Amino acid sequence: MTADMILPRGFRSAGLACGIKENKSTFDLSLFVSDEPCVGAGVFTKNQVCGAPVKVSRERVPGDSVRAVIINSGNANACTGERGIEDARWMTSEVAQGLGFENEEVLVCSTGIIGHFLPRTPIEQGIPAVIGQLGADASSFLNAARGMMTTDTVPKQAMRELTVDGTSVRVSGVAKGAAMIAPNMATMLSVIMTDAPLSASQADALLREAVDFSFNCVSVEGHTSTSDTVILLANGASEADPLSADDLVQLQAAIMEVAMELGQAIIRDAEGADHxxxxxxxxxxxxxxxxxxxxxxxxxxxxxxxxxxxxxxxxxxxxxxxxxxxxxxxxxxxxxxxxxxxxxxxxxxxxxxxxxxxxxxxxxxxxxxxxxxxxxxxxxxxxxxxxxxxxxxxxxxxx
CATH class of the missing domain: 3.10.20.340 (ArgJ beta chain, C-terminal domain)
Known part of the structure; x- marks a missing residue:
């Protein structure tokens, strides 16, 4: 499933173990970066009890200047009050400083145990390290998928490639999730990237349509979590011309297919499931x-x-x-x-x-x-x- 998974043009990613989890060698930090400013859109949990990263990222999309998404696993940074908000914003500022971006250009996601304060020390050491490992190759993409995992047994990736007016366009995505899965957005985290050119309103519409028929159509036990986030980034690096209505239909289908494959992968990895x-x-x-x-x-x-x-x-x-x-x-x-x-x-x-x-x-x-x-x-x-x-x-x- 993962051997030939590659990123769209102009994106880099990385993942590593920084020591958040009890097993210090288990990957727990992921970073996705666009070399150029991206159009960004997001769909988030409808649970009224939501994590601090959801609150911070929700303020920053949709928009036309997103550069990175930082994700930690092992700690959800949910039900952590004002300190949780400060920690989520701190994570984005650490990434922004390391990459020369504005704080507001960085989105943040966290997943793991609820009600524990985010451990800053390992993350503070991990962010420069994960920045240093950024790459555009398949192994870097796989490592980023691994860094998002909690009780997942396998990393989850999907990719589609299509041709728009003779230009190759890619859609690549990652997700995590194996329990606390119920539709109402989605009970999981996902980052979907494309090198197609989109406006913020187009990205928002395409993402919501895809989510409705993919992540909103999966359930393990009916529990909508505090941290659910699906992010779509589009950087236009394919240099395709502005998309026509027919082109948008093709791209919508590709995004939908990636989201469906990721959603189904979550169910196939459901904790303890036999069917x-x-x-x-x-x-x-x-x-x-x-x-x-x-x-x-x-x-x-x-x-x-x-x-x-x-x-x-x-x-x-x-x-x-x-x-x-x-x-x-x-x-x-x-x-x-x-x-x-x-x-x-x-x-x-x-x-x-x-x-x-x-x-x-x-x-x-x-x-x-x-x-x-x-x-x-x-x-x-x-x-x-x-x-x-x-x-x-x-x-x-x-x-």
Missing amino acids: FITIEVSGASTQAEAKEIARTIANDALVKTAIAGSDPNWGRIVSATGRTSVKLTEADIVLHLNGTLIYEKGMPAEFDEEAVSASIRDNRDVSIQLQLPFGSESIVFWTSDLTQEYVRLNSEYTT
């Missing part, structure tokens, strides 16, 4: 109603534990559908599990329960397809099952 579940809801009157149903199924603990136990328990899925605000009855629902019809218009279908159970048990990927008769709107949503290992990992997270 990657794709939920497709079709035939809804509105996309909002389709998403509400998909989200409710995805977050339902009984649905998730049924999948963990390889149980084709259609009753839990149908019941979850009925507890949404969407007006429907059991007769409006047609349900397939791993391609097998198991419920149809108010009645269970005849199917081989042992075969469907085996299809769940023997495959990591599980498909839930729910069809309604109301319209043509649909959504695809991704989640994981809920296992004993997930409970164990999260019960031991801070102890």
Whole structure:
């Protein structure tokens, strides 16, 4: 997944271990830099309890003079009061001073344990070191992806390349996340970069559209965290001409694909999960109603534990559908599990329960397809099952 991942033109990155985490050799600091001023946009958590870095970065985008994003892992700098705000601003000023930028040109993200003050000493030593390791090669990009990780087991990267009027344009992104994952923006961190030319308003619109169909369509356990941030940077270094409407459509598709790949990678890395579940809801009157149903199924603990136990328990899925605000009855629902019809218009279908159970048990990927008769709107949503290992990992997270 990561061997051929490269940055868009004019970007550099780095990642290293500066000593924030208990294991001092584990990467915990990442830096992304553009050689020229960037257009920047951001989408942030809707949790009213949000981290200091969210508050600082949210003040600085959208804008047309963003130069860098500094990210630490192992400490979320959330619920840390005014000191947390000062520490987040201090991080941006340290990076700005080291690179010759203005403080406001640097964005900041933090992820990790909530309620602990940021340890300045290792970060103060780490920032000059990470600046010194900045590179445009694949290994530098991979190191930056590693520096964002907390309980992630693998770094998450994605890239697309497209041609605009004969000019090659790249879109490259990184993300972190494995738990505390729920849609409402996204429960994770991500930086997406492109060398396409965009205005601040274009970048903001493209990012929000991409987030809505990617990170807003993933969930592990329904918890929207304090630190969620997705940043889009566009520096125009490809020297492509200003984008036409058709060009913007192409770029939107590429950004969407990168965001979807990263969002799905988060679910595949969900803590303790055994199954990657794709939920497709079709035939809804509105996309909002389709998403509400998909989200409710995805977050339902009984649905998730049924999948963990390889149980084709259609009753839990149908019941979850009925507890949404969407007006429907059991007769409006047609349900397939791993391609097998198991419920149809108010009645269970005849199917081989042992075969469907085996299809769940023997495959990591599980498909839930729910069809309604109301319209043509649909959504695809991704989640994981809920296992004993997930409970164990999260019960031991801070102890």
